[in-house]
Amino acid sequence: MTPPARSNEVSGSAADGPRTPALSVIERARRGGRTSDKVFEQLMEAIRGLRLLPGQPLSETELARELGVSRTPVREAIARLADAGLVDVVPQVGTTVSVIRLAEVEEARFIRESLEVAALKDAVPLSAADAAGLREVIERQRKALDAGDLEGFFGLDEALHERIFTLSGHRGAWTTVQRTKVHLDRMRRLVLPDRALIAEVIAEHDGIVDALESGDVATAERRVRAHAGRVPHLKGELQRDFPGYFA
Amino acid sequence: MTPPARSNEVSGSAADGPRTPALSVIERARRGGRTSDKVFEQLMEAIRGLRLLPGQPLSETELARELGVSRTPVREAIARLADAGLVDVVPQVGTTVSVIRLAEVEEARFIRESLEVAALKDAVPLSAADAAGLREVIERQRKALDAGDLEGFFGLDEALHERIFTLSGHRGAWTTVQRTKVHLDRMRRLVLPDRALIAEVIAEHDGIVDALESGDVATAERRVRAHAGRVPHLKGELQRDFPGYFA
DNA sequence: CGCGGAATACTTGTATGCAAGTATCCACCC
DNA sequence: GGGTGGATACTTGCATACAAGTATTCCGCG
DSSP states (O other): OOOOOSOOOOSTTOOOOSOOOSHHHHHHHHHHOOHHHHHHHHHHHHHHTTSSOTTOEEOHHHHHHHHTSOHHHHHHHHHHHHHHTSEEEETTTEEEEOOBOHHHHHHHHHHHHHHHHHHHHHHOSOOHHHHHHHHHHHHHHHHHHHTTOHHHHHHHHHHHHHHHHHHHTOHHHHHHHHHHTHHHHHHHHHHTTOHHHHHHHHHHHHHHHHHHHHTOHHHHHHHHHHHHHTTGGGHHHHHHHSTTSBO | OOOOOSOOOOSTTOOOOSOOOSHHHHHHHHHHOOHHHHHHHHHHHHHHTTSSOTTOEEOHHHHHHHHTSOHHHHHHHHHHHHHTTSEEEETTTEEEEOOBOHHHHHHHHHHHHHHHHHHHHHHOSOOHHHHHHHHHHHHHHHHHHHTTOHHHHHHHHHHHHHHHHHHHTOHHHHHHHHHHTHHHHHHHHHHTTOHHHHHHHHHHHHHHHHHHHHTOHHHHHHHHHHHHHTTGGGHHHHHHHSTTSBO
16 A cells, blocks of 8 residues: 555645735635635545545645645644544644544444434425425436536435435434545445446435335335445445555 | 623633643643643533533633633634534634524434434344343432432433443444534433432333333334433423523 | 714634654664 | 664644734713
């Protein structure tokens, strides 16, 4: 396993030269909010999107330089990320992007599956309008797949499941699910190039909405459980194809 | 509603004079770990234990002075607390302990109930030894109640439910539950003086273990749901008795 | 007495400097 | 050549100083 060398590269146009007079930071802060939050979100998105790879070492100093800010907001962001389990900080040694811990993946699967099953029971019966809304998201997923827009597919997948939670009246639970499934999401990214699998996923979505629409709770539950377990089931294969990414 | 005036009082022996030569901090750090973590845990425990009241204003400066540290670790701790929804930070205005948001209480109830029901299905059948272990915890709860040790009762309650999760093989899910139910925990603290209610809770625990031991999943599920919904059901009464604590 | 405005005293956000510890690398010795 | 020791270059943790903004308070005025 070759350590990817310390080159963080968070933002697409990173390393925008040494010219970042800190005033632009203040400007950004005025309009957009706290720089600390921005750094947090950037890092979060970079990790979830595998632009920062599992196990990759991070450096507060270098990160601060690349983003054109001081170490302080970077440190706060990293502290929050560490709390969420996305980075591992070893005092006086270094910080690394956390590897994908299979234990947490399994935990996320259990939580996601349990909560989604519990939610769908409060979502049925589904109104015709709501069902149509879900169908439309699935249709857009299909188009994204055809266009090769895997990123778009991913976002729509999130949107679909969030929508189901919202319809059940437990939208808040989706926030919790999202927080716990970061490791699982990274695993999903790894299997993303598999177009055949994506097609299957879309078919499963259709099947779930079918069951919800017809009010068949038992079938919906069975299909949701199968759906939630699909990616975690590939752990063996993925661990073989991506050594060093897992723990 | 009278704002409790800015006197944080986190540690029991707070305000230990202006004599805290910062070296003691380093000493503490050497043995105990990062001061940032200590501050985080102290604040966390203070909020959960209602020593810091809902809505109470906090001041980074004052907090740092009382704890004998600088603002930096306090800020990191507060950032993490804000992420967990325990404090509300308004830039350039102030920080307050978050009020008990009933929406989050309801969300926590849903999550706790759903996950515990899902877990118990993987916990049965319960071995005799495991059942005895749970019984022993309940017995200690009874003793704590008799001794008037409400704090001890609280800890044992946590221990019992954690144990059930552990027996189900989903101990990791307990961590998530604990993170989401902070608001709910504060509500439980408010009803803590009600000895009759506590006795009922203990009886419910007995009933749940009974059902688990006999392998009666349906009954166990029904009892767990009733148990999880007990405190949230008191929201109206509590909101009346403690105005200003809720939102 | 009521109202307006400016100075003031707070707040959090950011940048920077220093301290302490660890891993690495290179020279030196056996 | 192999092993050992020390200097060095990193790392993160903490403290402090400064910046920017907001709420308050108090004084002056009508």
